[in-house]
Amino acid sequence: MSIMEENYMEERKIVVAVDESEESMYALSWCLRNLLSQNRKPTTTLILLYIKPPLDVTGYLFAGDVIATMEKHNSDLTNSVMSRAEAIYKNFEPTVKVEKKIGSGDAKNAICLAVEKLGADILVMGCHDYGFFKRALLGSVSDYCAKHVKCPLVVVKRPRTAQMRDDM
Numbered sequence: 001m002s003i004m005e006e007n008y009m010e011e012r013k014i015v016v017a018v019d020e021s022e023e024s025m026y027a028l029s030w031c032l033r034n035l036l037s038q039n040r041k042p043t044t045t046l047i048l049l050y051i052k053p054p055l056d057v058t059g060y061l062f063a064g065d066v067i068a069t070m071e072k073h074n075s076d077l078t079n080s081v082m083s084r085a086e087a088i089y090k091n092f093e094p095t096v097k098v099e100k101k102i103g104s105g106d107a108k109n110a111i112c113l114a115v116e117k118l119g120a121d122i123l124v125m126g127c128h129d130y131g132f133f134k135r136a137l138l139g140s141v142s143d144y145c146a147k148h149v150k151c152p153l154v155v156v157k158r159p160r161t162a163q164m165r166d167d168m
Contacts, residue, residue, distance in 0.1 A: 011043040011044070011045065012043060012044045012045070012121045012122075013044075013045050013047060013118060013119060013120045013121050013122075014031065014035060014036070014044060014045070014046050014047065014120070014121065014122050014124065015047045015049050015114070015115055015118060015120040015122070015123050015124070016028045016031050016046065016047070016048055016049065016085075016123075016124045016125075017049050017050075017051070017107075017111050017123065017124070017125045017126075017141075018048050018049065018050050018081055018082075018084075018085050019050065019051070019081060019107075020077060020080065020081055021126060021128065022126075022158065023126030023127060023128050023156075023158050024125070024126040025084055025085065025088060025126075026126055026156060026158040027124050027125055027126035027127075027156035027158075028048070028085055028088050028089065028124075029088050030124070030156045031046070031124045031154075031156070032046075032088070032089060032092045032096075035122070035124070035154075036092070036096055044096065044097070045097045045098075045099060046089065046096050046097065046098045046099070047098075047099045047100075047101055047118060047120070048082065048085050048098065048099070048100045048101065049101045049102075049103070049111065049114055049115075049118075050078060050081050050082065050100070050101070050102050050103075051102075051103045051104060051105065051107045051110040051111060051114075052074050052077070052078055052102060052103070052104040053074070053104070053107075054104055054105050054106070055067075055070055055071060055074060055104075078102055082100055101114060101118065107141050108141045108144035108145060108148075111123070111125075111141065111145055111149075112144070112145055112148045112149050115145075115149050115150075115151060116149070116150060120149075120151050121151055121152075122151055122152050122153075122154065123145065123149055123151055123152070123153045123154070124153075124154045124156060125141070125142050125145065125153065125154070125155055125156070126155075126156055126157075126158065127142055127155050127156060127157040127158070142155045
């Protein structure tokens with residue numbers, strides 16, 4: 001068996017960063033079509049990674065029910081993102097082992113830490129395609145990840161004409 005064949009037989013972990021955006025769902029769909037459609041080996045794991053925004057209530061005096069409402073909103077958002085992702089991958093032909101991982105914090109740091117901890121072989125992310133000023137103010141999560149992750153990164157840019165379908 002050649003070295004190429006041995007590497008092909010090893011387990012592979014593909015992490016797709018998902019959030020509530022259409023861009024991240026497009027990236028998941030792209031990953032399924034382009035990285036997993038030719039790959040019929042059962043040793044590939046698709047890891048859906050969602051990073052919840054931090055719930056920072058320090059310095060505020062909130063009643064318990066306000067904090068509970070904020071936590072419920074975060075939980076509902078997480079469930080919504082994962083349900084949308086499931087609707088995309090459940091129609092995918094080859095059997096794919098899927099894991100769902102949820103973290104919290106600043107997205108760019110949390111994604112990089114999770115990718116390293118998970119031992120990812122590749123990270124796939126959507127591109128929000130912010131303009132220069134918005135990117136300068138907010139920073140680009142994909143730019144940050146490109147500089148800090150140790151695995152290859154694929155940034156998927158959704159064509160302006162692409163419409164999301166659940167069967168992609």
